[in-house]
Amino acid sequence: MSEVGTAENPLRVAIIGAGPAGFYAAEHLFKQKMAVQVDMYDRLPTPFGLVRNGVAPDHQKIKSVTAVFDRTAKKPGFRFFGNVELGRDVSVDDLRDHYHQIVYTTGAQTDRALNVPGADLEGHHPATEFVAWYNGHPDFRDLQFDLSQEKVAVIGIGNVAMDVARILCRTPAELAQTDIADYALEALSKSNVKEVYVLGRRGPAQAAFTTPEIKELGEMEDTDTFTISDEVELDSLSEASLAESADRGAMRKVEIIQSYAQNQSTGKSRKLFVRFLVSPVELYGDEHGHVKAMKLVHNELYKTDAGSLRPRATERTEVIEVGLVFRSIGYRGVPLSGVPFNDSWGVILNDNGRVIHPDTKEPVTGEYTAGWVKRGPSGVIGTNKPDSVATVDLMMADLQNGRYLHPTHPEAEAIASLIAERQPQFFSYADWQKLDELETAKGAELGRPRLKFTCVEDMLAAVGKA
C-alpha cells in the first residue's frame, strides 16, 4: 500500500472529545500538507464540550468561537460521530483497528473532592454539577438544588466560582436573555437566595479569578457585592510579592477587590460577599441530614521555600449559617478504559501529549492527548490551541519516523458501519446543525440566543432518529 497521507491512503485520525482541544487539533491536522481524514467522537450528540456545557450562559459572546469550529467541521475529510462514547460504544481496540493515530481530548469530567467532616451532607454539591445543570447537560438535567435556601456558600475563588455566584445572583430578567436551560431558568426565577458567600482560602493577591470576572460581580442588576476590610488589606508577604511581580493586572485586581469593602448596601435584593483567608473545616447538618451551617477557620499566609504564599490555619474560627454549599475547587479528568492514567494529577499519562506506558514510560504507538485531560483543568478556550498544536506536531514527527498504527481496516466506511451497528443513533455534523437551527429558532421566538434541547431522546426525536 502507498505511503500514509496520500490520496489513496489518507492519514486517518480519531479524535475523542469534541471540545476546544479536539477542534483545535483537527484544525491543525487539516493544515498539514497531506491527505488527512478526521473522525471526531463525542459521548454527547452535541459538539463543543464546555463551550456549550461549561461557559456561563450570561457569557454568550465567547460562545461565538464555535463558528471557527464549524469551519473546521466543513473540511472535506471531517466526520462527526456524536452520541458515541469511548468505553461504551467503541473501545480503544476498535480504534486501533481503524486509525493510524488516536487523540484523546475528553476534558475533565469530574471534580476534586473536599475532605471535611460533613462533606456528604445533603445540600453540598460540586460546582461542576450545578454548572452542567444550568447549562442543560443531559446527564445533569434531573438534578435538584434546594434554591429555597436563603444563604449559600461557594468554596473556591476561581472563575468557575465567579460563574456560579453570578448565576445565583442574577435576576430572572437577566437570565432570560441567555441560553440557560429552561428548567434552570424556571428554578432560579423562584429562587429564595438572599446571601451568597464566596470563600477564598488565601488573600486577594492570590485570587485565581481574573479581573473582568471580579469586576462583573460588582455590576449586577439586583445584587450588592461586598468584601470585608480586614480580609482584603494585604499582609506584608502579599504586598512584597505583588510589588516584586510588578504585575499591573494583579494590582488592578486587588484594587477592585478592596474597593468592594467600601460598598454600602443600596437596598438590592441580594448580597454577595467575597471572603478571603478562610477555609471550611466542617459542615453541620440538621436532623434531616441537610447542611445548615459551616465552620470556617481563618488563615494566615506563609511563604514556602519556592516563594509561593500558602494558607495556614490560625486559632480563629467562625460559624456561618448556610443551607446550600457548592465546592468550586477544581475539575478533574477521569480515566478512559484502556488508556494509561496519571492519578496524581487526574490526566492521561503523557509526555508532552504522547500517551506513555506506565511501566516503561515509552510512548504508546499512535496514541496522543490534548486539552484538559492532558495538562489538567486550567486555562481558557484559546489555551487549548497551542496545546493541541504541540500534540499534532509530535504526531507529524512520529508519522515521519514511521511510528504510527497499522490498522487492519483503514477504510473510512469500515468504522462507519461498525458505529452504525453499535450505536445506530449516532449524530452526524449535519444532525447537529439541524438541532442547532431548531434551538436558535426556538430561542428567537423568545428573544433568547437559543433554547437548548437538554435530553438526548428529545435531540434524537428532533432530527428524526428516535
Next chain:
Amino acid sequence: MKVSGILSIKPGDVITAHPQQTIQEAIGILAARNIGALLIVDDVGKLVGILSERDIVRKAVMHKGVFDLPVAEVMTTHVVTALPQDDLMSVAHTMTEKRFRHMPILDSDGELIGMISIGDVLKAQRDKYRGEIDTLETQLMADED
C-alpha cells in the same frame, strides 16, 4: 497556574544519581538524557543534592581532575524545592531571582516526585498569555466570514 500543571505533561520518572558516582558517570547521564541537571539521592531515595552543568564547570576551573571526583564533592547540597501546589508565578520569580535553572518537586510527605526547569516555567507563562490571545483571535476569526 500551579507547579502540578507542568508535572502533568511529564513522564514522572525523575533522573537521579548517587553521591558516590563519579562526575564522569554523571556527565554521561546528562548527555544521554539531554538534561542540564541531575538530582542526587541517597540509598533510600532521599534528595541530598543537585548537580548542574554549572556546578561541574565551576569546579573544573579549580580542579583539573574533576571527572574523577565523586558527585558528592561537586554537587550543591542546599537544594531549594517546590511543592506541586506552589504557584508557578512565585516559583518563576524565585528561580530567576536566585538563578536556579532547576527545581526539584517534593510531595507533602517529602517524596521526590519530579523536577521542573526554568524553560518549563517560562513556557508555561508564555502559554498563559498566548491562551488569552488565542481566545481573542478565535473570536475575531469567528466574526469574519
